[in-house]
Amino acid sequence: xxxxxxxxxxxxxxxxxxxxxxxxxxxxxxxLHLTQSSLTRQILQLEETLGLQVFNRDTRNVKLTTAGxxxxxxxxxxxxxxxxxxxxxxxxxxxxxxxxxIAYSPFIDLRAVNYLKTALMALRPSLHITLEGISTAxxxxxxxxxxxxxxxxxxxxxxxxxxxxxxFEEPLNLAIAVGHRLARRRxxxxxxxxxxxxxxxxxxxxxxxxxxxxxxxxxxxxxPIVAQEVTGLLECLQFVSDGVGISFVSASARRSHFEGxxxxxxxxxxxxxxxxxxxxxxxxxxxxxSILAVARQQFRKGVGCELPTAK
Numbered sequence: 001x002x003x004x005x006x007x008x009x010x011x012x013x014x015x016x017x018x019x020x021x022x023x024x025x026x027x028x029x030x031x032l033h034l035t036q037s038s039l040t041r042q043i044l045q046l047e048e049t050l051g052l053q054v055f056n057r058d059t060r061n062v063k064l065t066t067a068g069x070x071x072x073x074x075x076x077x078x079x080x081x082x083x084x085x086x087x088x089x090x091x092x093x094x095x096x097x098x099x100x101x102i103a104y105s106p107f108i109d110l111r112a113v114n115y116l117k118t119a120l121m122a123l124r125p126s127l128h129i130t131l132e133g134i135s136t137a138x139x140x141x142x143x144x145x146x147x148x149x150x151x152x153x154x155x156x157x158x159x160x161x162x163x164x165x166x167x168f169e170e171p172l173n174l175a176i177a178v179g180h181r182l183a184r185r186r187x188x189x190x191x192x193x194x195x196x197x198x199x200x201x202x203x204x205x206x207x208x209x210x211x212x213x214x215x216x217x218x219x220x221x222x223x224p225i226v227a228q229e230v231t232g233l234l235e236c237l238q239f240v241s242d243g244v245g246i247s248f249v250s251a252s253a254r255r256s257h258f259e260g261x262x263x264x265x266x267x268x269x270x271x272x273x274x275x276x277x278x279x280x281x282x283x284x285x286x287x288x289x290s291i292l293a294v295a296r297q298q299f300r301k302g303v304g305c306e307l308p309t310a311k
Contacts, residue, residue: 010082012046013075015039016054020072023062099128100287103142103151106133106232107201108275109252112168112299113152116291119298124290135231136206143280150291155274156208164278167299170250172271174264175236177243183262190222190268197227197245199236213248216271237261250275 015032019039022028029039047054054068064072100120104113117129134142139151140159157164174188182188203210217224227245230236233253240247241260250273254263277295279288 007049008046012042013078015042016046017072017075017079019043019055019062020064020068020075023064025057025062099130100291101130101132101148102291103132103134103139103148105136105139105151105153105206106234107154107205107236108152108233109250110233111252111255112275115298116152116295120291120294123294127287127290133232135204136209137204139278143278146280146283149283149285149288150277150279150295153276153278154206154209155276156212157276157278158208161281162278163281164276166274166276167295169272169274170252172248172266172273173251173253174266175240175247175249175253176262176264177240178260178262179243180246180262182264185264187265187267190217190220190266193222193224193246196225198224199228199230199239199245199247200224200226201236202229202231205231213271216269220268 015028015034018028018032019025022031025040025043026036029036032039034042043055050071052067053065054071056063056065102113102116104110113131117131120127120129132148134151136151136153136157139148139153140162142148143151144161152167153164155164155166174182174193176183182192200213201210214224228239230239233249236247237249237253237258239245241258248271249263251263251265277292279292
């Protein structure tokens, strides 16, 4: 491609293409909203800069020279590249283009993660979206340093530099192996689980959620016996399926159809499992604005065990 000469102004690239397409100075000048004399002067100046004739013209005809044909072909590429640069820059500024990294807690329903990605891609199809599962505790520094634009988390989420807002809420349910003595029950009381080994998240995965859960258990007269700590929901469900112990999951897990597991509602005061979106408070990027706009529009609060359907 012909190297862009710094002495050639962008308008001159446009002028020469217009004349080449019209092969008529008067029509080209009208198209460019110029006087014919001004356009002629610009083309002569361009030819002087190049040291060659771009057009052969007489009183009746305007034709491209051989060198002019080569130059005009390259001029069209220059203009296309310039237009593309402007379009990409504006699109990136508006949150329509770019790479987006969104983290998610390994303990939230993956259908919610995919739901957000699908809705975001429908609104901003030119975004390149990467989803990464990482514990809530590990998300904070990476939200702060800009590695992630946002994260889907279990609330509460407490950090001075990170904002978090709820997206939807579900009750906590019991997860037990299908052969468990309580699997035939339609609902289960916490007190019936007193001696059952529990499969549960490590505290470092999400300290605030972990502590809130324990406080709820103790208020209901149930002291959990943790037999196995896990770092993700799928790991948790596998241990339950294998009969290692019981666990607790959000109500939407009833739709996951994990083999060998029965999901049962709990009797008594509910424990609300709130899924939210976290982001750095001072992040004013258009990409984050797009993520939040989609999340706020697409998710509904208080959806029980049903994730919202795409609109």
